[in-house]
Amino acid sequence: MKGVVFTEFMEMVEDRFSLEIAERLIEESNLASRGIYTSVGTYDHQEMVTLVTNLSAFVGMPVPDLLHEFGRHLFKQFVIKFPEFFEKIQSTFDFLPQVESYVHLEVKKLYPDAELPTFSCAFPSPDRLDMTYRSIRNLPDLAEGLILGCTEHFGETLEIKRETLPGDPPGVLFSIISAKE
């Protein structure tokens, strides 16, 4: 998993909770990396699972809620870090289909070893985007948080429905529906 996800996660822990919790989290998680993350590095994604699980226990928040929140935080940071991906993009429906066809392509150029999730998109109707998420990391809550972050960025209120699909790894179908005016 790319280092930027870890550094952003730790930032979020410090900001949202406290420096103390962040330190405790690292100390008690017994990480191979010892919690020394840099955005340009690559780390075992299992460390993220450990961190989220432990954080959930420390702060008494369910894991899915934490991942939602992290997803929203991460999206905000992506907008700041990679403004070029958002040029001429006006809405969630503009942006999300680009993730697979453009963003991930560019990420692959920078990090040929990155193992990225797939987001295949379809528009069954003009007001509905079906996005199928599949990842060997299987973090659909994080994906949902990112989608939420995206709608918030564009100031939209969209309904997000979620349905688990069979397969290995299992997929999750997000149906993003714009409310009828």
Next chain:
Amino acid sequence: MSDDLVLLRRRLEREKLARRQAEQIAEEKSRAIYVKSRELEEALAAESRMKNEVELLLNALEAFTSRLEISEIAEHLHRFLIQVIPRQYLKLYLRMEDHFQVLSLRENTTEGGIPVVGEEAAPLGKWASFVELKGPQVIQRGVEEKEGEIHGLQAESASLLVLPLSAPGHPLGFITIESPQPGSFTKDHIRFAQALANEAAVALENALLFREVKRLSLTDPLTGLNNRRSFDHSARQMVGVAIRHQRPLSVLMLDIDFFKKVNDTYGHAVGDQVLTGMAQVCRQSIRSTDLLARFGGEEFSLLFPETPEDDARPLAERLRQAISALVFEAAGQTFSITASLGISECSGEGDSLESLLERSDAALYQAKKAGRNRTVLWGTITPGPAADYPGS
């Protein structure tokens, strides 16, 4: 120390380590980028080289197509090769029936880059095997070269590139390129040189065919002498020059006596032998500036420039005697032949080749009439009624 300070210190320590890690990763990345950029640079250079080569090849192709002279094609080949392989010495070996025709070209630094062309015949010798070469071959002096194996390698040459010259279907010969630097032929050089050689081969084949057609159209196939057409062409020019410069010139007509009898007695194959033998004697008897042709049938014509009738006469007599000294063998018998000769001299302004031939023919008629096996000068005969002489 307060708890917060301890936390901050720990965090700072982690940050430091993270920074070091990031620096290391950045270092590795930038090194990888550097390597990649070098690769790209090289690829780009190779591509631009290739583009140049393609352009050169296209220009070469254009230059080759319009050439029918072998030396011109060789010059073009050298001109294009030198743009890729500098300081080279080029030799073109064209396989003839029993020898190589060799053209040598070398950059001429004193005369504005015009290559020096040397042309010579060389025995097939050890080079012969190179004709069958299927692809380019590099020979380094002292490495692949066995002692004394490479004939004619320049003293200053350290490596030799041999390229087969092959037209579709059959080998024409090969090209050798010598370079003063050992190991100076790169893969790209060789590839380009071979591509150029292939283009040259097509042009060379055309030139060889053209030369052959030209030769055939001007040569009598049996004797290898000029035919009447080529005699007329050259003789007309020579007569023109003689008249313009008021120089003497003589024309001789020669006819074998009773040639029909040779054919009837011994057959046409023997007749052909007689003609071939005759041609050989004639060829040996004339001077290098004289013109000789089989005029038709058993008739031969000769033209002596810078030669008045009186000086042509001893030449003719010597020739007549040489002919009568020839001995042929057929059907277990030996026989010899004689010939009659007529000579006329160019009379200057108003004279023509046609008229000269007519007068020589009249003199020849007189020689026949007077008993054959003799030479008659047109200037010595008295005008009389023209009549055919029987039996030839």
